Amino acid sequence: xxxxxxxxxxxxxxxxxxxxxxxxxxxxxxxxxxxxxxxxxxxxxxxxxxxxxxxxxxxxxxxxxxxxxxxxxxxxxxxxxxxxxxxxxxxxxxxxxxxxxxxxxxxxxxxxxxxxxxxxxxxxxxxxxxxxxxxxxxxxxxxxxxxxxxxxxxxxxxxxxxxxxxxxxxxxxxxxxxxxxxxxxxxxxxxxxxxxxxxxxxxxxxxxxxxxxxxxxxxxxxxxxxxxxxxxxxxxxxxxxxxxxxxxxxxxxxxxxxxxxxxxxxxxxxxxxxxxxxxxxxxxxxxxxxxxxxxxxxxxxxxxxxxxxxxxxxxxxxxxxxxxxxxxxxxxxxxxxxxxxxxxxxxxxxxxxxxxxxxxxxxxxxxxxxxxxxxxxxxxxxx
Amino acid sequence: xxxxxxxxxxxxxxxxxxxxxxxxxxxxxxxxxxxxxxxxxxxxxxxxxxxxxxxxxxxxxxxxxxxxxxxxxxxxxxxxxxxxxxxxxxxxxxxxxxxxxxxxxxxxxxxxxxxxxxxxxxxxxxxxxxxxxxxxxxxxxxxxxxxxxxxxxxxxxxxxxxxxxxxxxxxxxxxxxxxxxxxxxxxxxxxxxxxxxxxxxxxxxxxxxxxxxxxxxxxxxx
Numbered sequence: 001x002x003x004x005x006x007x008x009x010x011x012x013x014x015x016x017x018x019x020x021x022x023x024x025x026x027x028x029x030x031x032x033x034x035x036x037x038x039x040x041x042x043x044x045x046x047x048x049x050x051x052x053x054x055x056x057x058x059x060x061x062x063x064x065x066x067x068x069x070x071x072x073x074x075x076x077x078x079x080x081x082x083x084x085x086x087x088x089x090x091x092x093x094x095x096x097x098x099x100x101x102x103x104x105x106x107x108x109x110x111x112x113x114x115x116x117x118x119x120x121x122x123x124x125x126x127x128x129x130x131x132x133x134x135x136x137x138x139x140x141x142x143x144x145x146x147x148x149x150x151x152x153x154x155x156x157x158x159x160x161x162x163x164x165x166x167x168x169x170x171x172x173x174x175x176x177x178x179x180x181x182x183x184x185x186x187x188x189x190x191x192x193x194x195x196x197x198x199x200x201x202x203x204x205x206x207x208x209x210x211x212x213x214x215x216x217x218x219x220x221x222x223x224x225x226x227x228x229x230x231x232x233x234x235x236x237x238x239x240x241x242x243x244x245x246x247x248x249x250x251x252x253x254x255x256x257x258x259x260x261x262x263x264x265x266x267x268x269x270x271x272x273x274x275x276x277x278x279x280x281x282x283x284x285x286x287x288x289x290x291x292x293x294x295x296x297x298x299x300x301x302x303x304x305x306x307x308x309x310x311x312x313x314x315x316x317x318x319x320x321x322x323x324x325x326x327x328x329x330x331x332x333x334x335x336x337x338x339x340x341x342x343x344x345x346x347x348x349x350x351x352x353x354x355x356x357x358x359x360x361x362x363x364x365x366x367x368x369x370x371x372x373x374x375x376x377x378x379x380x381x382x383x
Numbered sequence: 384x385x386x387x388x389x390x391x392x393x394x395x396x397x398x399x400x401x402x403x404x405x406x407x408x409x410x411x412x413x414x415x416x417x418x419x420x421x422x423x424x425x426x427x428x429x430x431x432x433x434x435x436x437x438x439x440x441x442x443x444x445x446x447x448x449x450x451x452x453x454x455x456x457x458x459x460x461x462x463x464x465x466x467x468x469x470x471x472x473x474x475x476x477x478x479x480x481x482x483x484x485x486x487x488x489x490x491x492x493x494x495x496x497x498x499x500x501x502x503x504x505x506x507x508x509x510x511x512x513x514x515x516x517x518x519x520x521x522x523x524x525x526x527x528x529x530x531x532x533x534x535x536x537x538x539x540x541x542x543x544x545x546x547x548x549x550x551x552x553x554x555x556x557x558x559x560x561x562x563x564x565x566x567x568x569x570x571x572x573x574x575x576x577x578x579x580x581x582x583x584x585x586x587x588x589x590x591x592x593x594x595x596x597x598x599x600x601x602x603x604x605x
Contacts, residue, residue, distance in 0.1 A: 129581065153580065156545070174474055174482020174533075175575055176548075195447065196469040197576055199548040213549050215574060216448060218466030218560065220552040223448065230448040237464050240506070242549040256546060262504075263546050288543040302543055309543060332543045348544070350587065376544060 026052040026362075029060040035071070037096050038064075043140050044100035044114035047366065049341060049359040050107070062103060066091060073099055075106050093142060113337040114139050116381040117183075118344060119147075119157040119166055120355060122373040134168050135375075136183055139337075141355060141368030147186050156200060161207045161382040167191055169199055178212060194230050198223075200243050204250035205294065205382065211244035211253055222255055224270075233273060243289050248296040254280060256288050265290045265301055265314070280314055283321045287312075289333045293340040294382075298360075300324070300334035300343050311345055313360060324363055331356070333376060338383040344368075346376045444471055465560035470570040482575065485533045485601035495523050496600040499558065500593065504542070506553040508561070517558065520600070521565035524572075529605040533573040534558050537599065539592035540579050551576030558598045 029051045033041065041064065045051045051060070059078035064071055071089040076082075084106050089095045094115070101112030116139050123132040134148040134157045148154045150172040157168040164183045169176050173190075175197045181188035191201075196216040203210050209226040211233075216223075222234040222241045234241060239259035246253055251270055256263045257277070262285045266277040281287040286304035293300070299314040305323065309330040313322045325331050330348040337343070343358045353374035356365040369375045443450055475481035488496045499513040508514050524530055536555030538547040555574035563569045584591035 123580075132580075155548075155580075171575075175573070193447075195444070195473060197552060197574065199552065199576065199578075200545055213552070215552045215556050215576075216443070216469050217450060218468050218556055219464075220549040220556070220576075232448060232450045235451055235466070240546070240549045240553045242546045256549075258504075263542070286542065288546040330543075333545065 026050055027060055028052050028054040028056075028058040029062055030054060030056065030058040031062050031064070033062070033064040035064065035066055035091070037071075037091065037093065040093055040096045040140070040142075041100060044097060044112070045103065047140070047342075047357060047359070048100065048104050048112055048114070049362055050104065050110075060107065064099075071095065071099070073103075075103055077107050093138060097138065097140075111339060111383070113339050113342055113380075116337060116383065117159075118355070118378050118380055119159060119168075120346070120369075120375050120378040121155045121157060121168075122146075122375050123353075124373045134166070134181075137369075139357075139368075144369075147183055148181065148188065149186065150188070156377045156379075158201065158203060158379045159382050160203060161205050163207070163382075167201055167203070167210070169201065178210070192225055192228070192230070194223075194225075202244050202246060204246035205248050206250050209246065209250055211246065211255070213241055213244070222253070222268075224253075233270075234268065234277075245290050245292045245299070247292055248294055254290045254292060254299055256290065262286050263288050265299065281312075281321060284312070290314075291334050291336055291343075293336045294338055295340040297340070300336065300345075300360075302332035302334065302345075309348075311343065311358065324358060324360060325365060333378065335379045337380045342380075344378040344380055346378055348376070443468070465557075465564060467556070467560045467563050467569050470573060472570060474573060480531055480603040480605070482533055482573065485531070485603045488600070488602050492523065495520055496602065498597045498599050501554055501596040501598075503539070503592070503596070504550070506550065506557045508558070514561070517561045518565055521562050521567045524562065524567045527604070528568065528571070531571045531573070531603040531605070532562070532567075533575060533601050533603075535575045535577055535581075535599045535601070537577050537581060537583075537595055537597050538579045539595040540582060540587070541592065542579075544579060548576055548578035548580075551578045554596075554598055 026049060031053045042053045045053050061076040063074045069091055071091050073086040073089060075084045086102055089099045097114035100114040104110055104112035118137050120135055121132050122135050123130050132153045132155055133146055134154050135144045136147050137144040150170050152170060152172040154168050154170045157166050159166045165180060167178055167180050170179050176199050178191040178198050178201045179188045180191045194214060194216055196214055198212050198214045201210055201212040209224050211224045213220050214223045217232055219235055220240050221232055222244055223230050224233050236259040239257050242256040244253050244255040253268045254265055257266055264279060265281040265287050267280055268277055284303035284305055288302050290299050290301040297316055301312055302309045303312045308328055309332050310323055311325045311331050311334050313324055331345050334343045334345040341359055344355055346353050346355055353376050354367055355369040355375050355378050356367050358365050472479035497516055499508055499516060502509055534555040536551035538550050555576055559572050559574050562572055582595045584594040
């Protein structure tokens with residue numbers, strides 16, 4: 001009955017917007033740096049969300065100069081009255097990303113994400129069809145490097161926690177299976193044996209359990225693999241399950257199911273598998289690709305609103321569902337940065353798919369990829 | 384209840400500027416969602432971890448996985464929701480053809496393996512001609528026990544890529560279940576899901592979506 005009343009109200013309800021509390025505005029910082037890599041540092045500092053690089057004197061000051069092949073940097077923190085020196089930073093993009101993270105740590109005590117890498121799948125035309133391979137790039141989309149050579153169809157990559165290893169889905173054996181590989185060696189092998197097809201794998205932050213969807217039992221059901229064994233966790237009549245994501249403590253899974261009609265995100269407690277699922281997403285009818293934040297407080301997912309898929313946020317504390325994006329282009333597959341403040345996702349606009357970074361309080365999407373190929377299923381490094 | 388569902392769906396969709404065939408597709412979809420929601424409310428779907436009855440349950444081979452153990456509960460939706468475990472033979476091993484060895488059926492029997500199509504967000508074959516085609520396919524496969532089959536489930540572009548991977552899986556497994564129900568040996572039929580990744584029709588109109596919501600067949604004759 002409650003569902004019916006809700007349905008009637010939904011017909012006539014006006015758009016209700018719920019906003020996250022915004023942080024204090026980004027602090028202006030005067031960057032003194034005459035070097036070709038200045039734009040890289042500016043992007044990282046601005047992208048972090050707590051600083052805004054200006055071209056006039058400001059209380060926050062960063063000076064960077066080249067000394068031989070290295071960079072020397074000085075950071076003035078007016079709030080603590082300190083002046084910190086960072087010596088011998090390599091004068092390359094990697095060094096700049098590391099410097100940005102050091103600056104964020106110095107000024108705000110938080111771990112920056114500029115040094116984190118991203119994985120994604122890039123789809124390109126090949127004759128009459130497509131191939132899709134996995135790529136790794138910097139946090140600003142630079143230095144893309146192909147890391148799978150299956151010459152087939154590879155999708156949904158993810159790093160293992162705190163590791164150079166990653167897992168992904170490949171169709172190179174005909175049916176989709178989960179493979180494990182390494183960013184440096186690029187040698188891939190089957191993650192584990194299981195009949196049938198597997199899709200949409202996701203690992204817990206401890207690196208112990210891998211959840212995925214498999215039809216080994218005849219339906220697209222939720223499974224979890226740990227300690228060498230796969231266990232069937234959820235099945236429902238006439239239902240399709242998808243996209244599991246673990247809570248940071250590995251004790252709960254949120255996943256998509258259309259068991260009650262359209263795809264919605266449900267919560268399952270792994271200690272109480274036989275109990276009913278808890279429905280999380282109630283506002284929109286079609287909800288997919290959930291991702292649990294590393295701090296455990298929120299879920300990012302894609303929800304269809306007025307015919308367009310947008311990135312939304314579910315707040316576990318308030319149970320609010322909050323839109324983060326707008327506009328006419330479909331957006332999906334959000335993935336969290338280690339700071340639980342930034343998301344990366346891909347758009348889908350007919351034949352174009354690009355990656356965007358979004359800081360969830362400022363909500364200003366920043367495109368980080370362009371050019372040929374459709375980039376999809378981005379995943380941030382896990383620290 | 385179905386009439387009420389359709390009326391409700393029409394009200395919901397009355398503001399949409401769709402053409403008539405899109406509207407009808409949406410009405411049918413909304414009607415099915417509404418029916419499932421009402422079933423849920425009335426408790427018909429109250430126990431969501433149901434497996435096939437003991438007669439149908441084949442189970443994991445050699446302890447391959449740990450199944451849900453609700454075998455005491457019968458599945459009232461068996462007719463449209465058979466859960467048929469995967470074949471015992473692994474493709475590419477011990478005489479079983481690998482998936483890339485399968486090929487489009489030759490001209491002489493191609494009409495027996497025509498594509499079948501699905502409604503929006505649906506995995507059940509609603510067109511009686513498609514159901515009949517599966518029955519005829521099953522007859523051929525029973526008469527030719529040396530023929531293996533792989534069923535690829537596809538979707539249109541409209542839902543997300545991730546959800547469509549699972550929906551394609553649903554579709555291919557449903558068709559496999561239908562073949563097994565019609566007497567085909569489950570150990571000769573494999574499934575693949577390509578989600579929305581391999582569209583046949585590259586356009587973005589209703590007709591393109593209809594063409595892409597399909598199951599396709601390849602065979603291998605030993």
